[in-house]
Amino acid sequence: MNEVLKAVGNVFLKMPLGFVVTLRHFFKKPVTLDYPYKKKPMTPRYRGKHYLERYDDSTERCVCCGLCAAACPADAIYMEPEENEKGERRAKIYEINLLRCIFCGFCEEACPEEAIFLGQDYEFSDVNRNAFIYTKEEMLVKHPRKDNPFKRLYRRVRKVHGVTDKIS
Amino acid sequence: MLEMIIISSVKVIVVVVAVLTCCAWSTWLERKVVAYMQHRMGPTLAGPFGLLQPIADALKLIFKEDLVPKSVEKVTFALAPIISFVPAILTFAVVPFAADFEFFGYQVTGIISDLNIGVLFVFAVTSLGIYGIVLAGWSSGSKYSLMGALRATAQMISYEVGYGLSIIGVILVANTLSMKELVEMQGSDSIWFFQNWFVFKQPLGFLLFLTCAVAETNRCPFDMAEAESELVAGYHTEYSSMRFSMFFISEYANMLAVSAVGATLFFGGWQGPLLPSVLWLLLKMFLFMFFYIWLRGTLPRFRYDQLMNFGWKVLFPLALLNTMITAAFVMID
Amino acid sequence: MSLDLAIFVISALVAVFGATMMIFQRNPVASVLYLILSLVGQAVLYVQLGAAFVGAVLIIVYSGAILVLFLFVIMMLNLRSSADLGEPSPPVSRFVKYFVSCLIFLELSFIIRESLGAGSTTSAGIVTMADDSFGSVESVATLLFTRYLYPFELTSVLLLSAIVGAVIIARRATEDELPPQPEKAVGPISQKTNEGQE
Numbered sequence: 001m002n003e004v005l006k007a008v009g010n011v012f013l014k015m016p017l018g019f020v021v022t023l024r025h026f027f028k029k030p031v032t033l034d035y036p037y038k039k040k041p042m043t044p045r046y047r048g049k050h051y052l053e054r055y056d057d058s059t060e061r062c063v064c065c066g067l068c069a070a071a072c073p074a075d076a077i078y079m080e081p082e083e084n085e086k087g088e089r090r091a092k093i094y095e096i097n098l099l100r101c102i103f104c105g106f107c108e109e110a111c112p113e114e115a116i117f118l119g120q121d122y123e124f125s126d127v128n129r130n131a132f133i134y135t136k137e138e139m140l141v142k143h144p145r146k147d148n149p150f151k152r153l154y155r156r157v158r159k160v161h162g163v164t165d166k167i168s
Numbered sequence: 169m170l171e172m173i174i175i176s177s178v179k180v181i182v183v184v185v186a187v188l189t190c191c192a193w194s195t196w197l198e199r200k201v202v203a204y205m206q207h208r209m210g211p212t213l214a215g216p217f218g219l220l221q222p223i224a225d226a227l228k229l230i231f232k233e234d235l236v237p238k239s240v241e242k243v244t245f246a247l248a249p250i251i252s253f254v255p256a257i258l259t260f261a262v263v264p265f266a267a268d269f270e271f272f273g274y275q276v277t278g279i280i281s282d283l284n285i286g287v288l289f290v291f292a293v294t295s296l297g298i299y300g301i302v303l304a305g306w307s308s309g310s311k312y313s314l315m316g317a318l319r320a321t322a323q324m325i326s327y328e329v330g331y332g333l334s335i336i337g338v339i340l341v342a343n344t345l346s347m348k349e350l351v352e353m354q355g356s357d358s359i360w361f362f363q364n365w366f367v368f369k370q371p372l373g374f375l376l377f378l379t380c381a382v383a384e385t386n387r388c389p390f391d392m393a394e395a396e397s398e399l400v401a402g403y404h405t406e407y408s409s410m411r412f413s414m415f416f417i418s419e420y421a422n423m424l425a426v427s428a429v430g431a432t433l434f435f436g437g438w439q440g441p442l443l444p445s446v447l448w449l450l451l452k453m454f455l456f457m458f459f460y461i462w463l464r465g466t467l468p469r470f471r472y473d474q475l476m477n478f479g480w481k482v483l484f485p486l487a488l489l490n491t492m493i494t495a496a497f498v499m500i501d
Numbered sequence: 502m503s504l505d506l507a508i509f510v511i512s513a514l515v516a517v518f519g520a521t522m523m524i525f526q527r528n529p530v531a532s533v534l535y536l537i538l539s540l541v542g543q544a545v546l547y548v549q550l551g552a553a554f555v556g557a558v559l560i561i562v563y564s565g566a567i568l569v570l571f572l573f574v575i576m577m578l579n580l581r582s583s584a585d586l587g588e589p590s591p592p593v594s595r596f597v598k599y600f601v602s603c604l605i606f607l608e609l610s611f612i613i614r615e616s617l618g619a620g621s622t623t624s625a626g627i628v629t630m631a632d633d634s635f636g637s638v639e640s641v642a643t644l645l646f647t648r649y650l651y652p653f654e655l656t657s658v659l660l661l662s663a664i665v666g667a668v669i670i671a672r673r674a675t676e677d678e679l680p681p682q683p684e685k686a687v688g689p690i691s692q693k694t695n696e697g698q699e
Contacts, residue, residue: 007482022205022466031207244534285638288557292544295565299537302572306530314576321573328566345638 047103047118050096052136054144059084061115062136064091068107068116076100077107094136098124171274179280183260190453191420192222198461205465226413234409239309248307249407249414252300255293256421262286263428264348266438267445278438278445279348286347287339290429291332294384297422298324301386301393304415305403316402319472320386320393326479327383327390333487334376337494338366338433351437361441367434372490374434376483378459381426383479385419388464392472427456508549516542529575533568540564554638 033040042048053061064081082092107116126132196211196219203210211218236245266278283289298320305317342350354364367374383390394402404415431437431452438445470478519539526532540563547556645653 018466019462022462025207026201026205026462026465028204028207030204030209032209034209034212241530244530283553285553285557288554288561292557292560292565295561295569298565298569299572302569302576303530303534306572306576318573318576321569321576324569325566325573332561 042120042122046120046122047105049098049119049121049124050101050107050134050139051117051119052094052140053115053117054141056144058144059088060090060140061113062091062094062111063089063113063115064094065112067110067112071106071110072101073104073106074100074102076102091136094139096134096139098132098134099129175274175276176280179276180261183265183280184257187257187260187421187424188417190424190450191417192226193219194420194424194457195225195416196221197457198464201458201461202465205462229409229413229416232409234411235406237309237406240406241307241309244303244307245406246411248300248304249411249418250300251303252297253414253418253421255297255300256418256425258293259290259425260428262289262347263425263432264351264437265428265446265449277348282346282348285345287335287345287350287433290347290425294422294425295324295328297418300415300418301403304407305393308403308406310406312399312401312405313403316393316395316399316405319395320403322472323383323386323390323392323475323479326476327380327483330376330479330483330487331380331384333484333491334373334380335433336487336491337370337373340491340494340498341366341369347432347437351432351439354436355439361439362436365434365436370434370490370494372486373494374430376487376490377430377434379483381430382460382463383475385422385426385460387419387423387460389467389470390475391469392475395469397469423457423460424453427453427460430456505549508545512542512545512549514542515539516546518542530572533571533575537564537568540568552637554641 055061064079066079069075069077069079076097078093078095078097079091080093081089084090103118105118108118124132199221200210200218211221214220214224236242261280262283264279264282268275268277270276301320302317305313305315305320308314338350339345342353344350344353350366354366356362356364362368382388386393392402394404396402399405404412407415428449431449435452437452438449440448440451443451516539519535519537519542523532523535523539526535540559544556544559544564547553547559
């Protein structure tokens, strides 16, 4: 008799509780993000795809000193220098192999010219291994930054989407 | 005569098309509801709220390769999806879907065929639906399929008795087997429009019917015949393309059929105020469908022996008890 | 009523065809399937005679429950062809075969001759029942619970005894009923495994 009462209790008291749980969750907001259309904001300190910064007069900051390549633990950076019309030193070739890169951010810290940063972009999948070797043209931003990035609390915060898109 | 045949044919076509459409969007409903219960979003890409997803699915399934493994028994393998599909649709022949209405000057009854043994017809037809599953499992020549079919038969034998007995109470109270008369009995003009619904006269019978109906349609938590975590896909493991989708559709058609029968027997069918009668039936069916999906989102699967025990030792005696109590009340009246 | 005739001919042919094929199939599952086909044909015949209740019950009980059980057993034993059924039964003498067939034929023709007189007969020789209540729920129930009450209750006793018998056959022997197990011979393990391999 006791068992029967227990079973009845389970069916009429405990089981409805379970149903209430699922129904309550039914009305909650889903945690899934509608990904390709809505993107999760990355944290300001996120280390994504690299970009090369410019001076306010649009000349490249990078002077091809090689410190980033020296600092790189994965040996992912390759560069060759040249001189521009004014005789200033700059990079002729500046390549980062993103298949080797471990996104540690040492290059950013090693850079004396504040030229290389790790951005917020994390969508760089491709079907071709060569496509992961990013050249200078692909990483260089199109316009210099308007505000002074160093005065801001999170200096890396910058809308990178669309700025470092590949130039085909 | 000709007029009658034309009206009947039109009704048949309309009902079948409506059922198939409902089937398609039940899949959407299921995916959405279960997704939201799990904090997901479900299909979103095809159309607004993913509403075109069933069409996309259908297209995908049509264009998939129809694979027939070497070890199958060809004839039964081809027949099985059809056998499981047809009974599900046949049930709707005796479900009254609307009040009698006038259509371009013709008096039309809101039921395809008003059999005087409508309820028995429903049970006869649904009991044939099991053959689709059994034959599919047997003819596939695969271990998983055979296990699924075995489970389906054992489950069906355990549940058919309780299922049949659960509605005896309603039949005793109503004293008729005609679905149309059953619906008409449950109507009421007062503001408490639901006062005559049989669910209030037969609460235990309704609970038993609900439980057995879930088992009858092989739905979670009694979906052992296709238990995807144990048997790959159970009886339809070896099926692909349109043959698979036939099973898929028939599962949902079965759910809809059971919903319609449940709404008719216990919730007054198309009876209801203000709204058109068809909408009332659809609304009640929708509530049943939602409950089905809700159940799937809540309860884990029963174990095989638990289910047999449950069927024989709990549902069957309870159904007998319900029958006896109802008979006593009917006798006192 | 040519439609009635057409339905009768088709369903009768289906029933006979199913029954015949059931006998001639070598595959047990196919046999069961043809039996179902035959039963469906018979159900249609009942419905056509106005006995819709009997037809529905025929489908619910026979095709819906009993034959599912048959299929269940066949699948449990996994019988794919008649070869799995084991040794064929010993041959019956020719005389017995002929005698039994003649007996059945005579009985059937007697029944048909008798029944032709019972109801009104259409030109095609189909028996149609004049009584509307034939085979309806009420008439079946009335007969079952008044005139044939005792046979009906006796049937349930028969079924009960069948259930008890099935339970006795199927139950496992309890421990004290088992014959005493002989003490296992104790010996070196290697010896035992050798025995097993031989």
